[in-house]
Amino acid sequence: MNLACSTCPVKETAACAVLTPEEREALAAAGRTRVLKRGEMLFAAGDEDAACATLLSGALKVSSVDVEGNEQILALVHPSGFIGELFSPFAHHDVVALTESRLCTFAKVDIERAIEDYPALARALLRRSQADLLASRNLLELTGHASAEARLAALLHDFAAAASESSCHLARRFELPLTRGEIANMLGLTIETVSRKLGELEEMGAIRREGKRGIALTDPGLLVELSGRG
Amino acid sequence: MNLACSTCPVKETAACAVLTPEEREALAAAGRTRVLKRGEMLFAAGDEDAACATLLSGALKVSSVDVEGNEQILALVHPSGFIGELFSPFAHHDVVALTESRLCTFAKVDIERAIEDYPALARALLRRSQADLLASRNLLELTGHASAEARLAALLHDFAAAASESSCHLARRFELPLTRGEIANMLGLTIETVSRKLGELEEMGAIRREGKRGIALTDPGLLVELSGRG
DNA sequence: CGCATACTTGACGTCATTCAAACCGTGTGG
DNA sequence: CCACACGGTTTGAATGACGTCAAGTATGCG
DSSP: OOOOGGGOTTTTTSGGGGSOHHHHHHHHHHOEEEEEOTTOEEEOTTOSSOOEEEEEESOEEEEEEOTTSOEEEEEEEOTTOEEOOTTOSSOSSEEEESSOEEEEEEOHHHHHHHHHHOHHHHHHHHHHHHHHHHHHHHHHHHHHHOOHHHHHHHHHHHHHHHHSTTSSSOOSEEEOSSOHHHHHHHHTOOHHHHHHHHHHHHHHTSEEEETTTEEEESOHHHHHHHHTOO | OOOOGGGOTTTTTSGGGGSOHHHHHHHHTTOEEEEEOTTOEEEOTTOSSOOEEEEEESOEEEEEEOTTSOEEEEEEEOTTOEEOOTTOSSOSSEEEESSOEEEEEEOHHHHHHHHHHOHHHHHHHHHHHHHHHHHHHHHHHHHHHOOHHHHHHHHHHHHHHHHSTTSSSOOSEEEOSSOHHHHHHHHTOOHHHHHHHHHHHHHHTSEEEETTTEEEESOHHHHHHHHTOO
16 A cells, blocks of 8 residues: 555654655555554564665564563564665564554665665654664663562553653553563563562552553552662 | 874774865864873763764774663664764763773764765765664663673674674784773673673684783684574 | 353462672783 | 771571462453
8 A cells, every 4th residue: 555644643752754655655655554463574684685664654663582482672663663674684573463453564775776866765764763772772671670570560651651642751550562471571581570579569559550551540659669760 | 183084093984084185174173182091081982072083093982871870881883983972961881991002082073064065075974873773782682681791602603704804703812991891881780691601602612812902802703602603 | 040251269280580609711910 | 007987799697578379359352
């Protein structure tokens, strides 16, 4: 399907927002939209022709699988995020949909040409790349020293922040985009520990579990305290 | 001191290598060289006027300190690496010299202008940023699930690779750029565990310790095996 | 209904941390 | 020169947090 930028839900926040209407049209001609269902893979580690993409809606995970078959989630991608290792001949990680997701995909060569042709796009992608780097380092900080409880508290805090679009305020209630197993893989824990610590957070009165995926923050302050981020 | 690009040790590999001689001259006029001794800080988390810099020689660490005062090393910077969070009003992390280091520093505003003026520079920094992102995710992978032994083996392997400039081959012998404490902070372990595991790696015959900082690889294959990277 | 998938809970074991002490190389002052 | 202090490191023993193994409980779907 051809792109219809005019109805794009992230047309003002994605990297291509910096292009002029004409430039955007030219780039759009090279792109295609694609829908991934939960669990479907955009590309796998090692793929040589891995596409690039902007996420329009849904959520993706960037992950790798070690020799023993354990998955490690390295990053989450939210709408208006950009995926693609531009200067590598092959992908280093898997990219998989966490929920039904719509993307706007491009061949790597087309993006590379666009970066040459439109300096503003290169700057926009640089900005995004630095933001991704910061996110990666934040996760590194989290998984480095913190206890299981602190990691979980911090992750819940981040999800609550992401769920409320106002960025500085927390959503009081939200749905976890990840299964227990995915949370465990992201934080370097096990499913069982995640489950237990969620129970403990509930007992402490920091959160309430609503069904399998729903979380309500009953004491956001306590959550921040436990996360070790003042 | 003014910059003397003609004698720059990384003039062919740093981001500014993509500039024409005239462009480079113009940029150089805005920069200054600076020397940091071990332990000296380039900038601290929260600094509003954090400079940008290219590392000419030596090594830096990017780190953060949590509420309990524990340092966590998030990244190492090697010569020709670029430091600076371009689109953030303040620095998120500390940057400190691990060894005596020479840098080429710029005010953030000058780099931002250069990125606007020289599209090739923006692309070069994008490339570098993506490489940093990959390095950060590799570290994340490492600290996520692996045992203390595997983390240490992988780190030693990386250092051996970095010490031999040929990139695909390992140095047989090298000096650790980090103290035990810094290794521990980087891998999310304690000093004692690092010390013990180094001893065990030596007993197994994978490495030999030569003085406090020297490491000789006596069985690189075993090291790779233990690192869990096939 | 029956099976599959995800989650929870418990008992037990293990690995890394913690606390404590000793060790080593280096620089300083007597 | 030796005594001493100091930072970095090593080593030991005890504790504890998280992982492992193993049931058992939803929830959903064919």
